[in-house]
Amino acid sequence: MARLRGSRRPRWRPAPGATVDAARLREEITGHEGGTGGPLRFEGLRVRGRLDLSRCRVDAVLELVDCVFDEPLRLAELAVGALNLSGSEAPALHANRITVDGDLRLSGATLGSGTPVPQPLTAPPAAGDGPRVPRRLPEDSTSAVLELADARIDGNLVVEELTVADSGPWSLLAPRLNVAGSVHARGLTASGALYLRDAQIAYALNLNGADVGGLDGTGLACGRGLYADWGFRSAGQVLLRAAVIEGVVTFHDSVIGAPAGALLLSRLRVPRLRLDLREPPSDAVVLQDAAVDVLVDSAATWAAPGRLNLEGFTYKRLETAGPVDVRARIGWLTRDPNAGAGSFEQLATSYESAGDERSARTVRHARERHVRRLDRLSGRAWGLVQDLLFGYGYAPRRALVWLLSLAAAGSLWFAFHEPRAVGGSGQRAWDPVLYSVDLLIPVASLGYRGSWDPQGAGKAVAVFLVVSGWTLATAVLAGARRVIGRG
Numbered sequence: 001m002a003r004l005r006g007s008r009r010p011r012w013r014p015a016p017g018a019t020v021d022a023a024r025l026r027e028e029i030t031g032h033e034g035g036t037g038g039p040l041r042f043e044g045l046r047v048r049g050r051l052d053l054s055r056c057r058v059d060a061v062l063e064l065v066d067c068v069f070d071e072p073l074r075l076a077e078l079a080v081g082a083l084n085l086s087g088s089e090a091p092a093l094h095a096n097r098i099t100v101d102g103d104l105r106l107s108g109a110t111l112g113s114g115t116p117v118p119q120p121l122t123a124p125p126a127a128g129d130g131p132r133v134p135r136r137l138p139e140d141s142t143s144a145v146l147e148l149a150d151a152r153i154d155g156n157l158v159v160e161e162l163t164v165a166d167s168g169p170w171s172l173l174a175p176r177l178n179v180a181g182s183v184h185a186r187g188l189t190a191s192g193a194l195y196l197r198d199a200q201i202a203y204a205l206n207l208n209g210a211d212v213g214g215l216d217g218t219g220l221a222c223g224r225g226l227y228a229d230w231g232f233r234s235a236g237q238v239l240l241r242a243a244v245i246e247g248v249v250t251f252h253d254s255v256i257g258a259p260a261g262a263l264l265l266s267r268l269r270v271p272r273l274r275l276d277l278r279e280p281p282s283d284a285v286v287l288q289d290a291a292v293d294v295l296v297d298s299a300a301t302w303a304a305p306g307r308l309n310l311e312g313f314t315y316k317r318l319e320t321a322g323p324v325d326v327r328a329r330i331g332w333l334t335r336d337p338n339a340g341a342g343s344f345e346q347l348a349t350s351y352e353s354a355g356d357e358r359s360a361r362t363v364r365h366a367r368e369r370h371v372r373r374l375d376r377l378s379g380r381a382w383g384l385v386q387d388l389l390f391g392y393g394y395a396p397r398r399a400l401v402w403l404l405s406l407a408a409a410g411s412l413w414f415a416f417h418e419p420r421a422v423g424g425s426g427q428r429a430w431d432p433v434l435y436s437v438d439l440l441i442p443v444a445s446l447g448y449r450g451s452w453d454p455q456g457a458g459k460a461v462a463v464f465l466v467v468s469g470w471t472l473a474t475a476v477l478a479g480a481r482r483v484i485g486r487g
Contacts, residue, residue, distance in 0.1 A: 016044030022051040022071070030056050039063050039082075046070075053078045061102065064088055082155065085109050096149040103155035103181070112145045112166030116191035119169045120236030121214025122260040137175070137195060137216075144173040144192070156181035164190040171213065174199060182224075185210055193236060196220055204247075207232050214260075217243055228254050236260045237283070242267040250274035256281040265290050266309075276321050277301040287313040299324050299332070308335040310343045318350055326351070326359040330366045341367055402468075403440065410436030410465050419454035419462075440469035 012028050014020050025047060032040050039061035047067060052074040063084040072092035075083075082102030085093070089110045098104075139149060145166045148157075157179050164171040171190035175197045182203040193214035196205075204224040207215075214236030217226075225247035226240070232254035240249065241264055249270045255278050256263055262283035263275070268290040275285070276298035285303040289312035296319045302308070310333065318329070333339050333347060344367030351360040414432035421430075428451055438446040439462055454462045 014042070014045060016066075017046075018044075019046040019048060022047050022049035022069075026051060026053060029053065029058060029062060032058065032060055039084075041065065042067060050074060092145045092147075094147045095151060096147050098148065098151045098153075100151075100153045100155065103158060104151075104153050105158040106146075106162045107158050108161045109159075110163045110165065112164050112171075112191075116165035117167040118235055119167070119192045119213045120234075120260045121169075121193040121216065121239075122236055123262070137173075137197070139173070139175060142170065142173065144168060144170040144195070146172045146174075148172070148174040148177050150176050150178075152178045154180045157183045159183070159185045159188055161187040162189070164188075164192070166191060168192055169213075170195055172196070176200075182206065188212065212236075214238065215240075219243060220245070222246065225249065231255070231278075233257060234261055237262045237264055239264045240268050241265070243269070245270040248272040248274065252276050253278045255279060256283075258282045262286070268292070272296070275301070280304060281307075283307060284309065289313070291315075293317065294319060296320070298322070299328055302332055303335060305335045306337050308332075310336045310339060310346075312342070314346060315350060316353060318347075326356075326362050330363060406440055406465060406468055407433070407436050410439065410461065413461050414454075414458070417454075417458045417461075419452040419458055422451055422453050436465060439465040442466075442470045 012024075025042070025045070029040060030053070040058070041063040043063070043065045045064075045067045047069045050071040051069060054074050054076040055078070057079040059081060061082040061084070062080050065084060066087040067085075067089075069088065069090035071090075072094060073085075073090050075093065075095035075098050077097045077099075078095065079099045080101070082104070083098075083100055084103070084105040086105050086107040087109060088106075091111070091113045093106075093111055145164050145168065151174065157177075162185070169192050171192035172194040175195060177196060177199040179199075179201045183201055183205045186206055186208045188207065188210040190210075190212045192212075193216060194212055196215070196217045198219040199217070199221070201220070201222045202224075203222075205220075205222050205226045207226070207228040209231045210228070211233045212235075214234055215238045218239050218241045220226075220240060220243040222243070222245045226243075226245050226249045228234075228238070229250055229252045232251065234254075234256050235258065237260060238251075238256060243249075243265075245268070247270070249265075249268070249272070251263070252274050253276075255261070257279070260283055261281050263281060263285045265273075266286050266288040268287075269292075271293045273290075273292045273294070274296040276296055278301070280301045281303055284307040286309040288309050291314045293315070294317045295315045298321045300322075324332075329347060330344075333343050336343065344363055348360040348363040348367070351357075351363060411433045414435055418430055418432070419435075428448065430452070431448065434446055435448040435452060438448040
């Protein structure tokens with residue numbers, strides 16, 4: 001890396017509003033000797049030509065505040081104490097592999113030229129004119145208005161109120177960005193998407209109130225949290241696949257809107273995830289194989305039916321802004337068209353952990369209904385019988401109600417239609433209640449079943465009670481095995 005030095009000379013400081021040549025400005029910046037005073041500051045300049053500080057070293061805080069650059073800034077591999085471009089305007093800023101010992105500031109700056117054309121990040125199957133999400137962006141052939149690939153910032157990256165107005169698909173290309181502090185992007189406006197794949201941020205990524213075309217944070221590592229709250233808006237997909245965030249990922253009061261707003265959070269690892277949006281997302285919410293301790297959401301902003309993927313999603317506790325009963329939460333599960341037994345069991349386990357055993361049984365009962373719907377006709381019919389009689393083992397009182405009801409109905413019939421007695425002396429005294437109960441019990445016998453022989457319609461009633469008893473016993477045993485085996 002070249003270090004350009006010059007002899008000590010009077011400092012050249014053009015007045016605000018002056019027009020200067022980029023070559024002259026570069027000479028002054030690179031000839032500055034470190035340790036000679038405060039920051040190297042230029043304010044309000046109009047810079048003609050291309051300012052190229054690539055592979056230079058500046059041992060000072062460089063401030064180019066409220067300046068207007070006619071051509072893109074070239075800062076690739078620049079090493080600088082700190083860099084402040086707040087309020088400045090430029091067609092582009094190319095600063096791949098820049099090294100900043102302090103903060104890099106772009107607050108209130110404007111990058112890009114022309115009228116911005118929204119470019120929402122979309123999936124390959126989706127319709128629309130936006131850029132489609134690749135498995136990995138071909139970086140050598142891709143450009144953006146703001147480029148910070150492999151940049152290292154030992155302080156904070158401050159891009160609050162930055163405007164990136166360009167018709168390109170990507171507003172920021174910063175793969176493997178390394179920030180020792182936080183990224184402050186409150187109020188950022190970007191017509192394209194932000195590419196932060198495999199970036200590492202020691203503290204927080206703050207996107208509160210930002211308006212972007214999308215975000216690819218695949219593999220992002222963040223030490224304190226990702227905040228996309230209070231009016232954050234994305235017209236395209238937000239990808240945090242395989243991201244590891246310590247603290248919280250929050251989309252409270254955010255808009256993941258038209259035309260392609262989706263949350264793709266598969267394999268995300270975070271202690272707390274908030275999905276209580278301002279309105280329902282316009283596209284899918286994918287939580288496949290994600291793992292969180294606490295999920296905070298809102299029933300009013302759940303993904304539409306068919307646009308939720310919960311396969312392999314694990315969580316310990318659910319929280320909501322308003323009360324959500326267990327039936328509504330089961331409805332949330334079934335918005336995933338491929339929801340399997342595992343998704344229901346995960347919900348049941350979370351209720352059990354909270355001490356709500358009744359809700360856990362309700363979820364497991366719903367699981368059996370949901371799984372049985374894909375069985376063959378015979379399986380669905382047998383499942384319906386089990387559901388009616390015993391609730392698949394999760395409604396034990398229902399079996400008792402059926403038993404008492406059948407015993408009462410049989411007793412009433414045989415009280416007025418006494419069957420013919422069988423046998424001679426020593427015959428038991430007739431008791432329609434005990435006779436009906438004996439018919440219903442499939443294994444043990446009270447001695448009444450073989451002592452009387454019903455005729456005509458009474459025989460049909462007796463057969464019905466015997467068959468009902470066997471069916472009820474079989475359903476009870478099947479449900480009990482399922483309870484022991486699964487829950």
